[in-house]
Amino acid sequence: MIKSINPYNQEMVYEISEFGRQDIDKAIDRAELQYKLWKEVPFSERSVLMRAAGEELRKNSSEYAQIITQEMGKPIIQSLAEVEKCANLCDYYAEYAFEMLADKVIETEAHKSYVSYEPIGIVLAIMPWNYPFWQVMRFAVPALMAGNVGILKHASNVMKSAMSIEKIFERAGFPPGCFTNLPIGSKMVEEIIRNPKVKAVTLTGSEAAGRAVAAIAGSEIKKTVLELGGSNALVVFADCNLQQTVKTCVQARFQNAGQSCIAGKRLLVESSIAAEFTKAFLEGVSKLRPGDPLSEETTIGTMARIDLAEELEKQLQDALDKGAEVLHGGKRNKAYFEPTVIGSVTTDMAIFKEEVFGPVIGITTFKDEEEAVQLSNNSPFGLGVTIFTEDFKKASRLVPKFDEGAVFVNELVKSDQRLPFGGTKNSGYGRELSQDGIQEFVNKKTVYINKY
Numbered sequence: 001m002i003k004s005i006n007p008y009n010q011e012m013v014y015e016i017s018e019f020g021r022q023d024i025d026k027a028i029d030r031a032e033l034q035y036k037l038w039k040e041v042p043f044s045e046r047s048v049l050m051r052a053a054g055e056e057l058r059k060n061s062s063e064y065a066q067i068i069t070q071e072m073g074k075p076i077i078q079s080l081a082e083v084e085k086c087a088n089l090c091d092y093y094a095e096y097a098f099e100m101l102a103d104k105v106i107e108t109e110a111h112k113s114y115v116s117y118e119p120i121g122i123v124l125a126i127m128p129w130n131y132p133f134w135q136v137m138r139f140a141v142p143a144l145m146a147g148n149v150g151i152l153k154h155a156s157n158v159m160k161s162a163m164s165i166e167k168i169f170e171r172a173g174f175p176p177g178c179f180t181n182l183p184i185g186s187k188m189v190e191e192i193i194r195n196p197k198v199k200a201v202t203l204t205g206s207e208a209a210g211r212a213v214a215a216i217a218g219s220e221i222k223k224t225v226l227e228l229g230g231s232n233a234l235v236v237f238a239d240c241n242l243q244q245t246v247k248t249c250v251q252a253r254f255q256n257a258g259q260s261c262i263a264g265k266r267l268l269v270e271s272s273i274a275a276e277f278t279k280a281f282l283e284g285v286s287k288l289r290p291g292d293p294l295s296e297e298t299t300i301g302t303m304a305r306i307d308l309a310e311e312l313e314k315q316l317q318d319a320l321d322k323g324a325e326v327l328h329g330g331k332r333n334k335a336y337f338e339p340t341v342i343g344s345v346t347t348d349m350a351i352f353k354e355e356v357f358g359p360v361i362g363i364t365t366f367k368d369e370e371e372a373v374q375l376s377n378n379s380p381f382g383l384g385v386t387i388f389t390e391d392f393k394k395a396s397r398l399v400p401k402f403d404e405g406a407v408f409v410n411e412l413v414k415s416d417q418r419l420p421f422g423g424t425k426n427s428g429y430g431r432e433l434s435q436d437g438i439q440e441f442v443n444k445k446t447v448y449i450n451k452y
Contacts, residue, residue: 001015001016001017001018002015002016002017002018002156002159002183002185003015003156003159004071004156004157004158004159004160005157005305006070006071006073007072007073007302007303007304007305007306007334007335008073008292008293008301008302008335008336010334013067013070013071013160014071014159014160014163015159016159016163016183017183018183018184018185019182019183019184019188021188021191023182024182024184024188024191024192027151027180027182028122028151028192028195028197028198029197030176030177030180031122031149031150031151031177031178031180031197032121032122032197033177034149034175034176034177034178035119035121035122035148035149035177037175038144038147038148038149038175038177038178039118039119039147039148041147043097043098043101043145044098046094046097046144046145046147047094047095047097047098047145048094049172049173049174050090050091050093050094050141050144050145050172051090051091051094052171052172052173053090053141053168053169053172053174054086054087054088054089054090054091054094055087055172056168056171056172057083057084057086057087057090057168058083058084058087061080061083061084061087062080063164064079064083064133064161064164064168065079065080065082065083066079066294067160067161067164068082068083068132068133068158068161069293069294069301070160070294071129071132071157071158071160071161072129072130072132072157072158072304073257073293073301073302073303073304073335074256074257074293074301075293075295075298075299075300075301076293076294076295076296076298077296077298077299078255078256078301082131082133082134083133085134086133086134086137088417089134089137089138089141089417090137090141092417092418093141093142093145093417093438094145096435097142097145097146097438100435100438100439101117101146101438101439101442102117103115103116103117103447108448110448110449110450111449111450111451112447112449113446113447113448113449114447115444115445115446115447116444116445116447117146117439117442117443117444117445118147118442118443118445119146119147119148119441119442119443120148120199120200120223120441120442120443121148121149121197121198121199121200122148122149122150122151122197122198122199123139123143123148123149123150123151123198123199123200123201123202123441124150124151124152124153124192124193124198124200124201124202125139125140125150125151125152125153125201125202125203126153126189126201126202126203126204126205126209126213127139127152127153127154127155127203127204127205128155128204128205129154129155129157129158129304130256130259130260130261130304131256131260132154132155132158132161132162133161133164133165134415135204136152136154136161136162136165137165138415138417138421138432138433138437139202139432140152140165140169140179142432142433142437142438143438143441144169144174144178144179145438146438146441146442148441148442149177149178149179149180150178150179150180151179151180151181151182151192151198152165152166152179152180152181152182153182153184153186153188153189153192154181156185157304157305159183162181162183163181163183165179165181166179166180166181189213189216190216193213193216193217193220193222194216194220198222199222199223199441200217200222200223200224200225200441201213201217201222201223201224201225202224202225202226202227202430202432202440202441203224203225203226203227203228204227204228204261205227205228206228206229207228207229207355207380207426209228210226210228210428213226214226223440223441224430225422225428225429225430225431225432225440225441226428226429226430227261227421227422227423227427227428227430227432228261228381228383228423228426228427228428229261229355229357229381229383229426229427230261230262230263230265230355230381230382230383230384230423230427231265231266231354231355231356231379231380231381231383232252232262232263232264232265232266232381232383232384232385232386232404232413233264233265233266233267233268233375233376233379233385233386234249234252234253234264234266234267234268234385234386234388235268235372235376235385235386235387235388236249236267236268236269236270236273236277236388237270237369237372237387237388237389237391237394238270238272238273239389239390239391239394240273240388240389240390240410241388241390241410242273242276242277242280243280244410245277245388245410246277246280246281246283246284247284248386248388248410248411248412249264249267249281249284249388249412250281250284250285250288251412252264252386252412252413253265253267253359253361254285254288254300254339254359255412256301257300257301257302257303257337257358257359258356258357258358258359258360258361259303259304259308259357259358261355261383261427262383262384262406262412262413262414262415264361264386264412264413265355265356265361266345266352266361266362266364266375266376266379267281267361267362267363267364268364268365268366268372268375268376269363269364269365269366270365270366270367270372271365271366271367274363274365278327278341278343278363281341281363282327282328282341285328285329285339285341286328288300288339290336290338300339300359302334302335302336302337303335303336303337303358303359304335305335306334306335308335308357308358309332309334309335309336309337309358310332311357312332312337312356312357312358312360313332313337314350315350315351315354315356315360316330316340316342316351316360318349318350318351319342319345319349319350319351319362320342322346322348322349323344323346324342324343324344324345324346324349324351324362325342325343325344326340326341326342327341327342327343327363328340328341329341329359329360330342337358337359337360338359339359340359340360340361341360341361341362341363342360342361342362342363343362343363344363345362345363345364346364347364347375347378349362352364352378353379353380355381369394369398372387373398373401373402376402377401377402377403379425380425380426381423381425381426381427382403382404382405382423382424382425382426382427383404383405383406383413383422383423383424383427384404384405384406384407384408384413384423385402385404385406385407385408385413386407386408386409386410386411386412386413387407387408387409387410388409388410389409389410392409395409403424403425404423404424405421405422405423405424405427406421406423415432415433416433417433417434418433418434419433419434420432420433420434420435420436420437421433421434421437
């Protein structure tokens with residue numbers, strides 16, 4: 001049995017029998033049969049179904065948000081926002097998928113030459129628990145609109161979310177086999193990737209998981225998209241709007257209890273305002289309200305599992321052993337970890353070098369632009385960075401110097417369905433969302449027609 005446990009009260013939320021090999025093969029065979037039919041369904045019909053999926057999400061948003069919160073501890077207000085974001089995604093691709101995948105005519109010596117964008121088949125998604133609906137939907141929605149079908153291996157602690165997403169597509173009227181949840185453990189993934197009926201893999205998860213999946217898929221010559229870890233810097237310059245910057249930095253670090261690949265994880269502050277900024281930032285953090293995640297008053301929930309909180313505790317202790325100091329928080333109770341800020345963080349500490357997946361952030365100071373960029377780039381990850389400044393000429397000048405998939409100015413790094421999302425370096429490759437995302441899993445077919 002696969003079980004999901006409420007991290008707030010340690011009560012069981014859901015359990016389901018794990019699929020065996022015969023179950024998996026049956027699901028893949030059904031998906032393959034459905035793909036042959038689904039790829040012929042016109043965009044107009046796909047759009048109607050996808051809009052229905054959005055309507056289903058909104059109609060039962062409370063039900064789905066409660067499942068998210070119970071399974072991984074996110075405050076209910078944030079879970080509701082996640083469900084709404086998924087509904088907006090459905091509307092977006094229902095509206096624009098047709099033009100995103102329209103033939104691209106290219107003038108050559110031919111009578112006619114163009115590129116067509118055709119589906120490739122079954123796409124396997126391996127998804128994490130931190131945004132249990134959004135991470136899945138941002139793969140599934142464009143994949144389905146492109147004419148592909150999807151199979152899902154979700155994180156074992158959010159299996160009720162996984163089954164709910166399958167239910168959403170069923171309720172919306174999608175034919176059986178268009179989207180299938182596979183309740184399985186990690187040990188079954190390699191066999192699924194190697195199945196010749198599975199044509200591509202997308203993974204959002206850890207760097208280690210990404211390396212393993214890419215190696216297997218590469219040996220089978222199958223396309224992958226990897227969205228892995230991040231250690232985003234929040235670069236605070238002296239000429240920032242201090243009040244708004246503090247507000248954004250608190251949200252960037254502590255939303256979803258800091259359990260996000262694109263969360264701000266390293267605070268880099270210009271020395272001349274370090275004392276003033278730190279005081280204001282600590283005041284902002286102190287206003288976060290812990291409590292029952294199902295309460296609308298709660299603004300910081302538990303971490304998703306006790307073992308994850310224990311790992312965070314080790315990273316914090318490493319920093320303290322090397323000379324950092326706790327400025328706020330620092331204590332853990334089971335899966336709950338206090339919002340924590342530490343000062344005097346240096347580049348040799350785990351909290352600076354590694355991804356910190358929880359509500360802890362360290363402050364490092366810099367003296368000038370050059371050092372700020374150097375510190376930000378001093379990371380094996382390259383998912384995103386935020387810089388805070390009122391000097392937009394400086395911001396534009398600095399953008400090309402950051403080794404990141406995204407640079408945000410005066411705003412936290414976030415995914416937007418209209419913009420491509422993805423990283424560089426150990427943060428992975430490929431893009432999700434926007435036109436770039438829907439074109440990841442298609443055959444870009446060159447067509448050349450001559451006329452004698």
